[in-house]
Structures are given as structure tokens and as C-alpha cells.
Amino acid sequence: MTTTIPAYAAPAAKAPLERTTVSRRAVGEHDVLIDIKFAGICHSDIHQVRDEWGGARFPMVPGHEITGLVAEVGPGVTRYAVGDRVGVGCFVDSCRECANCLAGEEQYCLKGFTATYNSVGRDGEPTYGGYSTQLVVDENYALRIPEGIGLDVAAPLLCAGITLYSPLKHWNAGPGRKVAVVGMGGLGHMGVKIAAALGADVTVLSQSLSKKADAERFGAHHYYATSDADTFEQLAGHFDLIVNTVSVNLDLDAYLSLLALDGTLVNVGAPEHPASLNVFSLLGGRRSLAGSNIGGIRETQEMLEFCAEHGLGSEIELIAADQVNEAYDRVVASDVRYRFVIDTATI
Incomplete structure (x- = not known):
């Protein structure tokens, strides 16, 4: 037996989002029903609504x-109780059997994870995301939101936070390491906060100096404008790790030249067009070009605890649901500091 709930949906590619209704499955043995309180707007939402990556449904x-409160639990649920503060990130299921799932790296499920939206669940039904009032999810794919983080500023941590935390941890950002974050948007500002809290020497590389004061407030030690050609000469061979958060194509050779010996450039932004580079940019300093995709359930919970311990949350602009189309245009125009979050009570 399903339940019909209000939501905001795009009826077709590039069409404005509009208020509608969708169905949620009945609460099963190991499910939790979440009353959604807040839903962040990620740039990938825009890419998918506008079918810029292909395969949109x-x-x-x-x-x-997604953040909210548990409203109901299935009879077999052991992790959560009614009233608990919880969140849901980029996926709601995976095969649970492959080596990556068993290692707690469900985001790299060899059979493909079930995305929170624009996907098809194991029951054959389409998945619908957080621009809605309720969500039913298996307890193993829900996260506990620690006390001390507001549910509003915690919402973007479920994607933006873990997207930066995972590569920063994996490539050992910390004391004695020089880390650069490319871009100071919804992803980048969390990268600055997390890298600084990990103890790294943090540099922001942004197109202009307009966000320098913000970057310093978030913990950055240095800030350079990439529109200034001198930046690339001045910082040549400087960084141990560069995390690229932007979703436009960059001159990868130029950014690889900023790496020290054995340095790594990690891409977490997803440009629309294929990238290219000169292999000699890698050979010259035994440099690496890598990618990273969100994080598993275990690491996402770790990230939430880390952010709570260090008092980290996203910088947000809270909006009503009927402002979502305007918010999309503003994200594309880089006119947000730094993440829009929908108050789902307005749906």
C-alpha cells in the first residue's frame, strides 16, 4: 500500500519544476519513514533536471x-526510533554483496547503487528525491545527524560535505600537507572548512578575489585568482593535493603544473564535456589525476561526526519551495553563498 505525498518535480527535460504528488512505498520490515524538513539544492540536481548528463527519467x-525526523519505523528496525534526527544522501540502496559494498564503499557498488532520485529501485519502481515531504528508506541507508548541527545546515553535508571529506581523507590532507581547493561554491566552501579542520595548509584557487574574505573566515590560509596568469607561475610545483570542485572544463595541464612531486589532482566536479590533457603533465613530476565520488555510508557518518565535533555546517540560503526555479538560475550564475536549502514545510 502506497502513500501519496506533495513534491516538486520537473515534468520534462529543461522544464520548470512544479508542485505535484508522488507515491511512497509502505514502510517495510527494515524501513524508516522520514518527515523531511530540509532539502539542499545540488548543482547535479540542475544537470539532471536539464538532462545534461543524459539518461534522465x-x-x-x-x-x-535530505534531513528530517523519523516518523515511523518497520518492525525489524534496530538503528533508529521515532523522533531521531536523520539524513539521506545520494543513494538509497546498493547490491550489498559485492566487494565494494562489503568494504563500506557502497558508492562504488559493482552493480550500481540505487540513486535517491532519477533511478529505479530493486522493486522496479522509480526513485523520487528530497524535494518532497516524506521519504521511505531502508535503515541501513539512513544517516544519524548528530546533535549540535542544525538540520538546515546539515542537509548539504549529505552530498557537498562527503564529496569533499572523502578525497581529503583518502589523500591524507592534514598537518604538513599543502592543499588547494579549486572553486569556492557549494562544494568548495565545504572543502575549505574540512581541509582546515583536518590541519592542512589550505589555499583557494578561484576565478576572482571576490570571495577571499569568506575563504579566510572558513579557514583558508591563502587565496589566489586563477584569472591572473602570474598565479600559475608563482605556485608551480607547490601543492601536495588539489581538489577541483568546479563543473566546467578547466585547463588540466595548467593545474597539474601546480602539483609537487607525487602530487594528485582530484576531480569531484562533473563537467558536461570530456576532458583532455597532455600526458607529459603527469610524467614530469610523477603526478596523478584522479576522481572521487561522494562516500559510503560508514564514511558519511564519520564525516557528520567530524563536522559536529568541529562545529562545521554549510553556509546556506533558506528558500521556499516555490523559489526553486529562480534558485536554479542563480546557482548556474554563481549567485549563491553557498548552498540553497529548501524548507520542505513550504511544499
């Missing part, structure tokens, strides 16, 4: 930065 209810 419509109608589409975006949203994979």
Missing part, C-alpha cells in the same frame, strides 16, 4: 541532501 523529483 521524468517526471523527476530531485534532491539528495
